[in-house]
Amino acid sequence: MSEPQIPDRRAIIDRKALASRIEALAGEQGAKARPQVVAALKEALEAGRTEMERRLEARPSAGHAIAGGYSFLVDQLVRIIHEYVTHYVYPAANRSSGERLAVMAVGGYGRAEMAPHSDVDIAFLVGERRNAWCEQVVEAMLYLLWDLGLKVGHSTRTLDEAIRLAKDDLTIRTALLEGRYVWGDRDLYSEGERRFTLEVVKGNERAFLTQKLQERNARHKRMGDSRYVVEPNVKDGKGGLRDLQTLYWIGKFIHRVRSASELVDSGLLTRNEYRTFRRAERFLLAVRCHMHAITGRAEDRLTFDLQRQVSERMNFADRPGKSAVERFMQFYFLQVKHVGSLTGVFLAHIEDDLATRAARSGFFATFRQKPRELKGYRVFGGRIAAPSDDYFRKDPVRLIEVFQLAEAEELEIHPETMRQAARDAKLIDHGVREDKRANALFLDLLSGRNDPETVLRWMNEAGVFGRFVPDFGKVNAQMQFDMYHHYTVDEHTIRAIGLLSQIEKGELKADHPRATRLIHKVASRRVAYVAALLHDIAKGRGGDHSVLGADVARELCPRFGLSESETELVAWLVLHHLLMSHTAQKRDLTDPKTIEDYVGQVQSIERLRHLAILTAVDIRAVGPGTWNSWKGQLLGELYDAASERLRLGHMRHGRKEKVAAKKAQVAEMLGEKDHLVAELGDTFDDSYWIAEPLDIVALNLVHYAAARDLDHALSVHCEFYEARGATLVTVIAADHPGLFYRIAGGIHLAGGNIIDARIHTTRTGWALDNFLVQDPHGAPFHEEGQLERLKTSIADALANRVDLAPKLAQRPLPHSRSKAFDVSPRVLFDNKASNRFTVIEVNARDRPALLNRLARVLFESRLVVHSAHITHYGERAVDTFYVTDLTGGKLVEGERQNTIEARLVEAAGDAMQARLEDA
Incomplete structure (x- = not known):
């Protein structure tokens, strides 16, 4: 946008020296010199990149200088390549008027905003018509650029084609808008610039604004529609570089500005807002350069692992209560918040400007709708505005009042008033914070009946919320x-x-x-x-x-x-x-x-x-x-x-009454099969009847009766359980030690996550275990193929047809990004949370088959699991087990508990995962 300050340019690339070297090679060997020319260009490119990497390390926040430096490097290479091709590969002594060629930089390259692995976007502009010489030169230049390993986006158009396409296509219009002369026929480039302004820009300002805003909104929706997503896209995300570029494009199209600094002269930004603009742009460009340097590719998503590395490279340090990466990301989000504030004020200002122009020239030029007055404010066109520039200075409580009125009356705040509020937010001092009227207004806004969320967000973007x-x-x-x-x-x-x-x-x-x-x-x-x-x-x-x-x-x-x-x-x-x-x-x-x-x-x-x-x-x-x-x-x-x-001061019914009531309700649900309650009711103990919901008990009884009638040694039933947003998996098998961890392993192998488990043993020695299962994205399995895969996988695990441990270790975790976080396993024992059981809670990094691994440790420690509850918090999993020892007693404190704790920590840790993966 603005010409970046690039010190000591010759240390990046010495164009004269390189041009002389290539001239000498071409003069001696002619066309045969091409390999040596490519080698010389490559050497210069690598030397330039090395110098830029050194500068990025030395000045890790100098976004403009680094991005400008990379663009300067490419500029010099393009110029040298153009001279080499036109003088030594396809020289044309007497060019016709049609044999004209200008090289333009477009896109990020056109703005001189290149990160280490950005594409090189070039537009070749030719004269009145396409001709053999121009096509040969363009092709030769492109092959040389590709030989250097550069990713080149290119187009070749006549002046007439470029203007015609720019009228029809927003992308081409934007590319030409920010086109920058690099080399070749300057008169041709200037003629293109003149025609673009006259034929494409003039009279189309409002259409361009509308299309650009539609494009921006679609991009935001694609990227999560919030500038505060925790893995933001630095380029295309809300508040990112593309939003700053959009401001510049709109300013350039409507006000013909040539650099971001001219947005101040045209009245679209204040001097202070321009400084904020440049500061945010400098920081975001620097972050993007670091991301490219770390990954070795054009990476724009600031993922969790990159956040740590970029924060280190940009010299952010830990502070009490806040890690370096959290401080870096807080600074990042403050910058994109500033971009959001600027965007709101800027766009509203542009809209006002266009409306004013239309009113001056239109049929109703003399007609002015009179604004109404609301508690001293002007209301016009659905917007509330402060009546004078010093309105907030006279009474800073109005900084709260204007937002409260906007919420209560369902009004937008005029951009100029938002600008004033942001400027005057610093007037909110201890006196304003303690002011009763100010606090009453704030409370009215906070609990507003219309849309407190939107207005509080405006208040936050103006900096008023944080001051108050x-x-x-x-x-x-x-x-x-x-x-x-x-x-x-x-x-x-x-x-x-x-x-x-x-x-x-x-x-x-x-x-x-x-x-x-x-x-x-x-x-x-x-x-x-x-x-x-x-x-x-x-x-x-x-x-x-x-x-x-x-x-x-x-x-x-x-x-x-x-x-x-x-x-x-x-x-x-x-x-x-x-x-x-x-x-x-x-x-x-x-x-x-x-x-x-x-x-x-x-x-x-x-x-x-x-x-x-x-x-x-x-x-x-x-x-x-x-x-x-x-x-x-x-x-x-x-x-x-x-x-x-x-309400009652006690539970409505005791254990006995609850079980009897539940049996009666299940019998009613079963209808013609109500006899199953009388026949099987005493097969299950009271804890089963209390633990399971009515609908699951009804399903279990039908399933259990069928399994016993058919004399099945193993019966697995899977069905979509809509009430819980999960799949219910019921396993009936002869009870034996280790059954739970094997079933869990089978479910994990089929790609399922267990979110809840209840383990029961009948009085006749059969296990009846109910699991609620979801896929890795929190959705239930409900397709026939998925349910069959679950059944087969569980049966294979129980029959020892698969070796669970290595198979499970090979399953990728759906969130492999979790490796960016330090989650040390922690085990808590609680004998007070239940009268009958010891509650064991394991906090650990989420990983493949964590539940299976922990359940195996409990089995090998001779503990009986009665229920398990599984919760996921992103990269962290919390697995809770209700257990007893083999005699049905609680696990007492002492050496055995310490041993079990150590084994659970080991099973949940990274070292165990690595060993299993190696195996």
Whole structure:
């Protein structure tokens, strides 16, 4: 865009010296000199690249200088190649007027923004018509560039063709817009530039703007439609380099600017905004250059493993509570946030500008719609605007008010007012933060009835949000370096508030029927919104963010105007915001002790309601696909059991009554087969009847009766279980030690992930095990072929027809990126979580067949597994086992527990995986 400052250019490539060398070779040997010419060019290219790599290492943030340096290197090579071809390969002493050729750089090369492995995009412009000489020269130049190993994108067009195609094709129009003269016939290039402005640009400004914005929106959708995705695309992602380029293209097309700095002269950017533009561009270019250098290819996706390496190369260091990679990514997201803010203001400004031009020249040129007044602001065309440049300076509380009014009245904020808000955000000081009116306005916005999510995002982009709530400012662009969270903390929080608003309006009833009911039953809806705002407010500080966040809540809530009881409730919710999801996903909900312990912490229906709502929005705001019917079912079961216990002061029925009631309900469900309950009811002990849902019991009884009638030694039944968003796999076999880990291995070999397992033994010595299984993407198996593969794989594993360990080790983990993370295995033993069982929780890196490996250790340690609960948090898996020893007792503390812990840690560790893969 702007001419980059490239110091000591001759150290990159000395064109005169290289040209003299090639001239000498060609003069002596003529056409035979080609191999030596290629060798000389290659040598210069490699020397130039080596110099640029040295400069990138020495100045790791100098994006413009490095990208410009690579472009300069290619420029000089193209010029030398052109001279060599036109003088020594296809010399033309008396060229006709048609034998004219100009070489243009287009694309990233045209902008002088080249990373080490960027394509070299060249447009060859020829005179009035195509001719043999031009085609020969172009072909010879291209072959030489290819011989150097460069990836060349090229086109050859006459001037008339180029203009005609530019009118019809947006890509060609954009390429010519940023075309840069490199070498050849300068008059021809200048004529092309003149005709492009007159014939393509003039009168088509609005069409170009519309098409460019459509193109940008489609690209954003493809890339995740948020600038805060945790593995962003530096080039094409939201807030990336392409967005900055779009601003420049639009500015150049509409205002004929030649460099980014001229956007200031045309009034599209302020001097300060231009500095922000250049700073963001410099950083993003530098990051892209490092990515290319590390991977040795044109890589634009900033993956987790690259984030670590780039942060090291750019000299980011660890700080208390924040690793180097998290600090690097926070800085990255701050830059793309600035790009977002610039884009919004810039585009709205352009639209205003075009509208003004149209009004001046149109039929209604003399007609002006009168703006209406709203509390001192001007409202016009669906936008709210500050009436004067010093409006916020006179009363900084208005910086909160303008956003609150925008939400309440469903208005957009005028770009000039957004610009003023961003400029004046620094006026928000302690006095404004403590101002009662300001806090009341903020609370009204936060819990707004229309679209608080969008307006809070605007407020965040203007820098007002972080100034008014400094604790939120600290998590601005704060990345969570894991594969579970898709967004930065601020984006996750704003999305959670938006989801809460949608739930309250009934827009997510299908996915969240319980939360949709509960939000209208809570005593204070403000509590729900403030809790959503503060639940992750203390991330990145070191220490437990829930504990630290509760302290922040106790400080902030009174300031926002919440009562003492509301403040206490918000603080409790922030402190325990993970309690419900952890209990539902990692504990056995049929164990009475689980419900007792959970209710003991929750203690009131109001807390339970709020926690259920917060848990739903928190999980869903993590990213696409993290909420599913299985999680909804688990959370619903926990809510219902806890609600009954809290309302009645006890569980409605004792164990005996529950079993009898369940048998009666199953008999009713079975209809004509209701006799199976009487015949088989006592075959299963009470724990089976309490643990399994009614519909599964009904399926199990039919299946078990058929297996016994046919005298099958092994019976495997698989079916799509819609209620849980999973596949139900039931295995009936003669009980023997090691059955569980072998079944788990068979399921893993068929490509299944076990999300829940219940293990039962009948009084007659048969095992009946129920597994809920999903594919690696969290979807159920339901095609006939998939179900058959599951059955066959389990049968093979139980019959020892496959050697499980090496076969499982060869299965790739669906998230091989998990190797970018340090996840040290951790094992916890808990004898208080259940009255009957020892609960063993294993936290480890997710890997192929982790459950099978852990279950094998438990089997070899002579422990009986009664149920298993499996939870995935991106790269991390948490497997929970309810176990007893062979006598049915709990596992007591001591040497045996220490030995089992050591073996589980080894089984879950990287060393074990490596050994198995080698085997």
